[in-house]
Amino acid sequence: MSTSLPLVCEPRLDLQAPDVTDAVAVAALLADRTRASILRMLADGPCCVCELAATLGERENNVSNHLAKLRDAGLVRASRHEANARFLYYEREDEAIARARAAVERIFR
């Protein structure tokens, strides 16, 4: 019998699959116009839900849903307004934001 093996593609064996888990999770959050806008707006200071909703032309309902995702990811936190506790003000969690930023940056190096 012939010893010739099919000359199949010989991919380099030293290549390793990178771990992109964190970057993908962050990107999934940014990959929505409403959430990306919220994060960008909060970079300039805290906002309440109604401000975000009015500025973005979205229902407070919907904005609240997106804020919940950002909150679950630890990227933002909410606190009641000191003078009028009816309003919930959201602000960025700077440490988590820095980690998210770094994770994405690692994709591009």
Place this chain on the structure above:
Amino acid sequence: MSTSLPLVCEPRLDLQAPDVTDAVAVAALLADRTRASILRMLADGPCCVCELAATLGERENNVSNHLAKLRDAGLVRASRHEANARFLYYEREDEAIARARAAVERIFR
């Protein structure tokens, strides 16, 4: 008649909706494990489709689909191997990568 208007939430009027179009488009590309891994691997140098597929444990079929999206976005380009034109080598388009990076960075500031 009373001049009292309902004390509805008074959002700041100086707030503007940011333009996050580019950042969202980039994030949508990064928000997939296969595409993010491809971009990360190409940061270390060109790879052919079969190398990417083997390393990531995906079908070449599927990898090719994802490469098409990255190509359509201008983030990577393909060229045939000089010695064996059967292999298509993909590499990053550094200028487009820089623009993508900057767009995402603008979200975080």
Place this chain on the structure above:
DNA sequence: TGCACATCTCAGGGCTTGGTGAGATGTTCA
């Protein structure tokens, strides 16, 4: 206490998207 308001939660419908299979294109080599 009762009403108005700001916000939250959750289930359901519709759209988008990733993986797959099948077939087409282009390259190498016998």
Place this chain on the structure above:
DNA sequence: TGAACATCTCACCAAGCCCTGAGATGTGCA
């Protein structure tokens, strides 16, 4: 030229996600 190989394209299906509507929670004020 024909066979093997690397890659591409496209249609299909299933899974996931966004928006919406309805109802619940918490706060301020009369």
